[in-house]
Amino acid sequence: MDKIFDLIKKEEKQQKELVYLIPSENFISDNVKAALGSCLSNKYAEGYVGKRYYQGNKIIDEIENLCQERALKTFGLDENIWGVNVQPHSGCEANLAVYNALLEPGDKIMSMYLPDGGHLSHGWQTEKRKITLVSKIYEVEFYKVNFKTQVFDYDEIKRQAQKFKPKLIISGGTAYPREIDYEKMEQIAKEVGAYYLADVSHEAGLIAAGVLNGPFKFADVVTMTTHKTLRGPRGAMIFAKEDLVDSINKSVFPGLQGGPHIHTIAALAVALGESQTKEFKKYARQVVKNAQVLAKVLIDEGLKIISGGTDKHLVLIDVGLGNGKRVAEKLEDNGIIVNANTIPFEQSSPFKPSGIRIGTPAMTTRGWKEDDFEKIGKKISELI
Numbered sequence: 001m002d003k004i005f006d007l008i009k010k011e012e013k014q015q016k017e018l019v020y021l022i023p024s025e026n027f028i029s030d031n032v033k034a035a036l037g038s039c040l041s042n043k044y045a046e047g048y049v050g051k052r053y054y055q056g057n058k059i060i061d062e063i064e065n066l067c068q069e070r071a072l073k074t075f076g077l078d079e080n081i082w083g084v085n086v087q088p089h090s091g092c093e094a095n096l097a098v099y100n101a102l103l104e105p106g107d108k109i110m111s112m113y114l115p116d117g118g119h120l121s122h123g124w125q126t127e128k129r130k131i132t133l134v135s136k137i138y139e140v141e142f143y144k145v146n147f148k149t150q151v152f153d154y155d156e157i158k159r160q161a162q163k164f165k166p167k168l169i170i171s172g173g174t175a176y177p178r179e180i181d182y183e184k185m186e187q188i189a190k191e192v193g194a195y196y197l198a199d200v201s202h203e204a205g206l207i208a209a210g211v212l213n214g215p216f217k218f219a220d221v222v223t224m225t226t227h228k229t230l231r232g233p234r235g236a237m238i239f240a241k242e243d244l245v246d247s248i249n250k251s252v253f254p255g256l257q258g259g260p261h262i263h264t265i266a267a268l269a270v271a272l273g274e275s276q277t278k279e280f281k282k283y284a285r286q287v288v289k290n291a292q293v294l295a296k297v298l299i300d301e302g303l304k305i306i307s308g309g310t311d312k313h314l315v316l317i318d319v320g321l322g323n324g325k326r327v328a329e330k331l332e333d334n335g336i337i338v339n340a341n342t343i344p345f346e347q348s349s350p351f352k353p354s355g356i357r358i359g360t361p362a363m364t365t366r367g368w369k370e371d372d373f374e375k376i377g378k379k380i381s382e383l384i
């Protein structure tokens with residue numbers, strides 16, 4: 001047998017034994033896995049439903065159609081108002097496709113500051129260097145959380161937007177533990193004449209389940225990855241208001257990507273079907289309950305929690321200047337998988353950040369409840 005299968009077996013065993021607390025990870029169902037590993041991987045289907053560049057795609061069209069229908073239903077969207085593109089291979093490509101559709105090179109983007117919990121695909125540069133392609137193509141400025149409260153001050157974001165005059169404002173990130181006020185973000189965007197893109201990659205499953213508010217009433221475009229709280233295969237979706245759908249579609253293909261990964265689209269359709277069940281809603285509620293219990297235990301144990309708690313699936317702990325990696329490694333030695341993360345107003349580097357980020361989605365899928373998170377919270381504090 002190919003050595004790769006030995007390694008997969010080893011990884012499978014490890015995934016059953018260790019405690020996975022990275023907030024962007026989850027465990028897919030056997031049905032999602034079956035679709036992902038199916039014969040659909042063999043097929044090229046460049047183009048869209050009914051307009052393919054290759055023959056033999058009638059069944060593929062049915063699959064992509066069903067995935068789109070389920071995506072709109074999952075988020076309670078009217079197909080006359082919203083369209084969805086299920087082809088992006090990843091969150092980065094989904095966001096890049098949105099910029100390519102709405103902006104011209106040199107246009108201005110305002111997005112969340114990476115060390116405060118933003119994302120690379122929303123642009124990243126330092127004073128010396130433009131690090132991401134997005135920052136090379138567009139002029140990006142970042143908004144930050146308030147120094148004292150560690151949460152957004154929307155009046156401050158508004159003042160900054162009035163001065164910078166972006167053409168696109170983005171909300172969303174990877175380590176912001178609080179709900180975003182999408183209505184306020186929309187008001188700011190409207191006032192300065194910008195498009196509003198809400199990237200809800202981390203929260204998608206919680207929004208689908210109705211546990212968190214969604215941005216659909218307020219945003220022009222919504223992007224999300226599909227493998228985090230939504231518990232699908234790795235991939236992404238772009239939801240856009242009807243008048244923008246055509247340019248978004250053209251931007252994904254042929255603008256940016258070639259053939260869509262139909263096996264991934266089928267697996268996503270399966271996951272979206274699962275997300276509409278009562279069990280999934282219960283799961284999503286438990287994810288948040290577990291995170292809030294975890295935050296409370298860590299606070300009770302004397303640790304510094306960014307923003308003093310969480311509204312969703314993740315907790316960010318300040319473990320002291322430059323200590324994040326050391327703590328993450330220590331936890332790994334004890335079978336607990338977390339990631340080192342920057343914290344607001346980080347004084348160290350991304351390689352040696354001062355925080356660790358802990359999330360509940362994966363272990364909640366494994367059936368963990370409040371008492372399990374109470375125990376692991378105590379163990380983490382002890383190890384820190």
Ligand code: DSN
Pocket residue numbers: 024091119174
């Ligand atoms: N890498 C993901 C995360 O961990 O949040 C975001 O892309």
